Amino acid sequence: MNIVVLIKPTPDITKVKFDIEKGTVNRASTNLEINPFDLYAIEVAKRIKKLFGGTIVSISMAPPQAEVALRDALARGVDRAILLSDRRFAGADTLATSYTLASAIRKLGSFDIILCGEKSVDGDTAHVGPEVAELLRVPHASFVTQVSRFDKDRIVVESDYGDAYYEIELRLPALVALSRPLMFLGETVEPSIPKVGDVLRARRAKIEVWSADDLKDVADLNRLGILGSPTRVVKSYYALESGREAKVVRGIEGVSTVLQALKELGVL
């Protein structure tokens, strides 16, 4: 089974600093690590490989400092890590990102299943999985919380869309965007912690870096990066003020204070 995992290296959101003036994320302020949802994609890939054999290839489009995240992916069980890194990929919106990733998958040749996260913790659009699938013209399912059946030629999943659950059967090759919590064939999936030996092996492993030129046989270079991005960020701003006011009330007399406050708010 040829398994592709899409891994987005993202900043640690508990440590990353923001440039308030420019309204941008300062990506250099913290290491890039594997997007948390993509850790689940790696685990599912490992389980599929255990059942059917095959190879797990990870693909990431990111700046060169993402190498640390890719070594982590190798330590976690990915067989081959490809980093798409080139100035010509910069400024990509989700369409150009998806086009670049889909082109890299096309260059790999055949694949049976593409696994990715439901969304990234920094961009958070949940566009990339479905867009990659559409560009490759394969069926896809998003917000997948359960893989209930996996055969050589088809997969059955459950997708949680918030207001409804869907059971979806997809013929392979297909793309599945994984959510959490996640079940695979009746077992809970949790990201595993890599063993020391695997971490050391991954440190010495080769990361393949592909530039835009490496994609020229499979991609229209005008569809990469900012050139291929029909959308532009016009303005970024923060909406962190919640408008909540915290009040602490103690003791039995606190109960009447809370009741009074609820009456004033019209809740009671």
Ligand SMILES: Cc1cc2nc3c(=O)[nH]c(=O)nc-3n(C[C@H](O)[C@H](O)[C@H](O)COP(=O)(O)OP(=O)(O)OC[C@H]3O[C@@H](n4cnc5c(N)ncnc54)[C@H](O)[C@@H]3O)c2cc1C
């Ligand atoms: C108008 C616009 C302009 C932008 N300009 C820039 C810019 O100048 N510089 C910049 O850094 N970003 C830019 N971005 C952000 C960039 O487009 C997104 O980071 C990228 O498209 C991924 O989208 P997302 O984070 O919402 O991923 P989602 O769709 O939320 O991610 C879903 C899954 O797709 C996979 N995935 C997503 N991105 C990647 C990736 N890069 N590599 C491998 N797998 C991936 C992962 O498995 C992930 O879990 C821009 C976005 C927009 C809309």
